[in-house]
Amino acid sequence: MKIKLAQSAIEGSEINQLERVTGEELKRCYQCGKCSAGCPVSFAMDIPPTQIMRFLQLGMFDDVMKANSLWVCVGCLQCYARCPQGCSVANVLEGLRQMVLRKGEDHYGVKEISARFLEKAPQQAIVCGFRKFVS
C-alpha cells in the first residue's frame, strides 16, 4: 500500500479538532501494539487500534473515518490500561464518533432495534447504545 504524506494533512484541521475534543496527544503513540493485542474487538475491526493511531499520526483522517473500528469499539479501556504511553485509543475513537454524531449523522436508529431485544434487555444497554450511536 502506498501512502502519500502531506504536512498539511498531518497538521490538518480534523486532526487538530480530534486532539482538542479528546485531549489526547496522538504523537505520543510509539506503535508497541499492546492496545491491539489487548483489544477484545480488534478481530472485528477494519483497522485495529495501533494502526488507527498510526494513520492519524500520518494525517490519514478520511481513511480512519471509513473504518468500522469507531463503531465496533466498546470503550472497555483495556487499550488505555495497557498503554505504556498513557494513550487511550478508546477516547480517540469516541472523539471520532462524536465528530460524526455532532454533525447530526446517526449510526443507528430507534426503528432498527428489534422488539425481541427490547423485551428483556437491560435499560443500561439501550441508554448506552444511544449515547454511542445516536446524535
Added chain:
Amino acid sequence: MKIPYYPGCTLNTVAKDFDLSAKTSALAMGFELAELPQWNCCGATFPLTPDNIIALTAPAKVLSNARLAGDTLTTLCSVCYNVLKRTNKVIRDDKERRSTINGFIEADYDGSLNIIHFLEILRDRIGFEKVKKAVKKPLNGLKAASYYGCMLLRPFEDMGIDDSEAPMIMENLVTALGAEPVTFPNKIECCGAHLAMNNEDIVTRLSGNVMTSAVNSGAEIIVTTCPLCHYNLEKSQPKVAESTPGYKNVPIVYFTQLLGLALGQNEAGLGFDKNQWDARPLLKKKGLL
C-alpha cells in the same frame, strides 16, 4: 446503619434480583440500603471526550441530590459505579467543568461525596473476616468463578477498587463465604456491552470467551456485579453451548445472591427464580438449598 443507595435504572427493572438480594444481604449484615428519595438514570456511559459536558449532567444531578442524603453513596451496578465515581472526580478536581455542570443542573455541588461500591462496604467497612463470621451456611464445595468485566475496574486511577489487571476482591468474598474461588484468564475481559443492541455476533463471541474460559477452569457457577454482563452472558449461553463441544450451561448469578444464601437468608429474598439458568438444582445438589 443506613447507607444512601442508588439502584439505577436496570436494578429497578430487569435486574430486580440484584437489588432484592443486595437489600436482603445488607440487612443480614446489619446495615440498610436506603434508596435515595429522588434519582434519575446516570446516563449508563461516562463520556470519553472531556468536552462532552452535557453527558455529565445526568450523573451530576444524581450526585447533587445524593449529597443532600449524606456524605456517602453506594451502588451495585458496575456501570453506575463507574459513571458516578468518574463524574464525581471531574466535579471535585476540575473547577471549570464543575462550574459549567452546576450551571446546567442549577446546583452547587462540589464533588465531596464518597462513592463506594457494595463490595467496598463488605471489604473496607465491615471486613471480609466479619463477613466470614456471619456466614451461617458456608458454600462448601461450590466452584465459583468471579467475572469482573470492565467498568468496575477501569480506568484504575479513577476507579481504584482493586488492581485492574489482577483483581481479587470478589474471589476474596466468595472465599469468605466458604466457596471455592476459580480464577480464569478472561475475568477482566469485556462481554460485548452495548453491542448487544446491534451486533449480536461480537457479543456472543466475547461472552462465549468469558464463559468457556471460566468453565474450562472448573467453574460450576459464574458470579457477576454488572446487569449488562449478566444479560450478555445469559443470552449468549445457548449459542456458545451449541458451538462448543462438551460445554455445559452454567448458572450466572449476582454476588449478592451467593452472599445472601451464605448468610442463611430465605430463598424468596434472593431472586434465584429470575436467573435464566437456574442455579437452584446445582445449589440443591451441593446441599445449600
